[in-house]
Amino acid sequence: MSAADFAAIRLTLELAAVTTAILLVVGTPLAWWLARTHSRLKGVIGAVVALPLVLPPTVIGFYLLVALGPHGPVGQLTQALGLGVLPFTFAGLVVGSVVYSLPFVVQPLQQAFEAIGERPLEVAATLRAGALDTFFSVVVPLARPGFVTAAVLGFAHTVGEFGVVLMIGGNIPDKTRVVSVQIYDHVEAFEYAEAHWLSAGMLVFSFLVLFALYSRKRGVTR
Amino acid sequence: MTSAGAAATVMPSTSVSAAATAIHARFRVAWPGFALDADVQLPGRGVSALFGQSGSGKTTLLRCLAGLERAPGGYLSVRGEVWQDDARGVFLPTHQRPLGYVFQEASLFAHLSVRRNLEFGMKRVAAAARRVSLEHAIALLGIEPLLERMPEKLSGGERQRVAIARALATSPRLLLMDEPLAALDARRKAEILPYLERLHDELDIPLVYVSHAPEEVARLADHLVLLDGGRVLAAGPIHEVMPRLDLPLAHGEDAFVVIDARVAAHDEAYALTRLEFGGLPLWITGLDTRIGAQVRARVLARDVSLALSERHESSILNVLPARVVSLDEADAGRTLVRLELGGSAMLARITRRSAVQLGIAPGMEVFAQVKGVALLR
Numbered sequence: 001m002s003a004a005d006f007a008a009i010r011l012t013l014e015l016a017a018v019t020t021a022i023l024l025v026v027g028t029p030l031a032w033w034l035a036r037t038h039s040r041l042k043g044v045i046g047a048v049v050a051l052p053l054v055l056p057p058t059v060i061g062f063y064l065l066v067a068l069g070p071h072g073p074v075g076q077l078t079q080a081l082g083l084g085v086l087p088f089t090f091a092g093l094v095v096g097s098v099v100y101s102l103p104f105v106v107q108p109l110q111q112a113f114e115a116i117g118e119r120p121l122e123v124a125a126t127l128r129a130g131a132l133d134t135f136f137s138v139v140v141p142l143a144r145p146g147f148v149t150a151a152v153l154g155f156a157h158t159v160g161e162f163g164v165v166l167m168i169g170g171n172i173p174d175k176t177r178v179v180s181v182q183i184y185d186h187v188e189a190f191e192y193a194e195a196h197w198l199s200a201g202m203l204v205f206s207f208l209v210l211f212a213l214y215s216r217k218r219g220v221t222r
Numbered sequence: 223m224t225s226a227g228a229a230a231t232v233m234p235s236t237s238v239s240a241a242a243t244a245i246h247a248r249f250r251v252a253w254p255g256f257a258l259d260a261d262v263q264l265p266g267r268g269v270s271a272l273f274g275q276s277g278s279g280k281t282t283l284l285r286c287l288a289g290l291e292r293a294p295g296g297y298l299s300v301r302g303e304v305w306q307d308d309a310r311g312v313f314l315p316t317h318q319r320p321l322g323y324v325f326q327e328a329s330l331f332a333h334l335s336v337r338r339n340l341e342f343g344m345k346r347v348a349a350a351a352r353r354v355s356l357e358h359a360i361a362l363l364g365i366e367p368l369l370e371r372m373p374e375k376l377s378g379g380e381r382q383r384v385a386i387a388r389a390l391a392t393s394p395r396l397l398l399m400d401e402p403l404a405a406l407d408a409r410r411k412a413e414i415l416p417y418l419e420r421l422h423d424e425l426d427i428p429l430v431y432v433s434h435a436p437e438e439v440a441r442l443a444d445h446l447v448l449l450d451g452g453r454v455l456a457a458g459p460i461h462e463v464m465p466r467l468d469l470p471l472a473h474g475e476d477a478f479v480v481i482d483a484r485v486a487a488h489d490e491a492y493a494l495t496r497l498e499f500g501g502l503p504l505w506i507t508g509l510d511t512r513i514g515a516q517v518r519a520r521v522l523a524r525d526v527s528l529a530l531s532e533r534h535e536s537s538i539l540n541v542l543p544a545r546v547v548s549l550d551e552a553d554a555g556r557t558l559v560r561l562e563l564g565g566s567a568m569l570a571r572i573t574r575r576s577a578v579q580l581g582i583a584p585g586m587e588v589f590a591q592v593k594g595v596a597l598l599r
Contacts (some may be wrong), residue, residue: 122290
């Protein structure tokens with residue numbers, strides 16, 4: 001494999017790690033709210049979170065490009081803050097990945113929170129634990145399998161993205177050229193051997209991640 | 223907050239005024255298909271049972287006491303502290319109320335060992351406010367051998383004992399229990415009841431106990447709040463509420479009264495024990511009580527018959543002079559008679575025909591033949 005291939009792998013892992021970290025921070029309160037709320041907004045927000053599951057990545061990428069671009073609302077804001085415009089940068093890629101992988105983190109967390117139910121929270125309250133205390137000392141430990149699933153799926157899904165990356169990241173070595181794009185480039189250039197190395201690597205990686213995830217789940221219920 | 227740890231557990235509550243020790247609760251909730259409208263005063267010590275059918279509102283009332291349910295416009299004061307007074311904008315959230323709560327089903331934290339479950343509440347209570355030590359709570363509930371186990375490895379009865387100890391370890395000023403035995407079979411129930419009685423005898427913490435099981439109420443309760451359809455039908459000391467002919471309790475198949483008595487003597491030859499209440503003897507079988515001990519006995523209305531003379535050839539051990547207080551003929555073919563004897567009330571359920579033939583009438587002196595006495599504690 002070439003240096004460009006390794007650079008793409010490194011960039012991909014970096015992107016997935018940063019994206020997963022942000023998703024856990026953003027997705028946890030969002031999932032908690034979705035699991036607990038009786039608000040009429042629940043349906044709307046739940047649907048928005050799930051959109052990346054069904055939309056073509058090009059659609060998400062296109063709108064992100066428009067929103068983050070120099071004339072888009074987010075673009076205006078980032079420019080006003082002196083951050084420049086995000087498309088075709090690593091930061092832009094992170095934003096796109098966060099949106100794209102959001103349901104893969106929020107949904108397992110939401111399910112884990114819903115499975116805990118009301119009772120442990122009430123028990124904690126009768127044992128003097130306030131809301132935040134209860135969240136960290138009861139909810140997080142009880143929802144641990146949900147957090148693991150969310151992190152693994154968020155990471156793996158980000159590694160596997162292509163369409164959104166291409167739309168808002170482009171193909172800039174060391175900045176936005178991730179493995180999936182690198183494979184595309186190899187194929188376009190008829191470099192099938194190189195494409196094989198990376199593709200097989202992705203395949204094995206994804207299989208191992210999912211295998212580990214599903215084996216663990218079975219172990220828990222047993 | 224009291225500073226001394228051990229001294230406070232035996233706080234003399236007799237010296238505190240009645241108003242300061244009482245629990246006053248006023249809650250009104252109206253949900254679709256259910257309404258609760260209760261205004262109750264409970265004593266600041268002993269066991270108060272909230273008793274009624276399912277759907278009578280007893281659990282809702284308990285949850286309002288805990289602040290788990292928010293009844294707008296409600297009021298609650300516990301031993302002189304106002305926990306909720308919506309008229310003045312006061313509402314302490316549950317976690318700020320010094321209470322212990324035991325839920326109906328096992329509610330231990332699955333991710334924590336028994337010991338860490340016990341410590342969960344205790345370590346959230348300021349050291350100066352701890353009056354019940356962890357060791358005391360563990361000893362009271364007999365859970366020493368379970369400490370290092372995980373909740374999933376415990377039986378239902380063991381889990382409930384741990385849950386009770388966990389609540390106690392927070393040194394609550396009010397203990398609330400929502401049918402803690404309902405999910406258990408008869409053997410597990412029998413395993414836990416003695417521990418609940420120990421709480422009653424050894425701790426000065428008022429306990430509000432929700433139940434629909436008359437035998438639990440008979441054993442534990444000092445005070446009874448009878449709920450029906452979200453309303454308080456009657457409230458008062460159990461000795462006063464149980465014999466009331468105007469309440470459905472007295473008309474049930476298993477209607478009973480409880481009599482608090484003292485163990486007076488043993489008759490080794492016949493393996494009998496003589497209890498005494500209000501100067502009257504009450505014989506029970508068995509010798510396993512300590513002389514001088516205070517015990518509680520239950521007498522079922524259907525186990526009491528009436529005679530006009532004491533000298534009645536019969537195998538019945540307990541024939542006691544009594545005075546007829548009132549009669550009720552609401553149930554077809556039966557007459558329910560309220561008696562007074564030795565300062566206690568007793569119920570007798572006899573046939574209408576017998577009542578007429580004997581000419582039973584209020585004020586009459588009769589003899590109560592007590593066929594069965596169950597020792598409760």
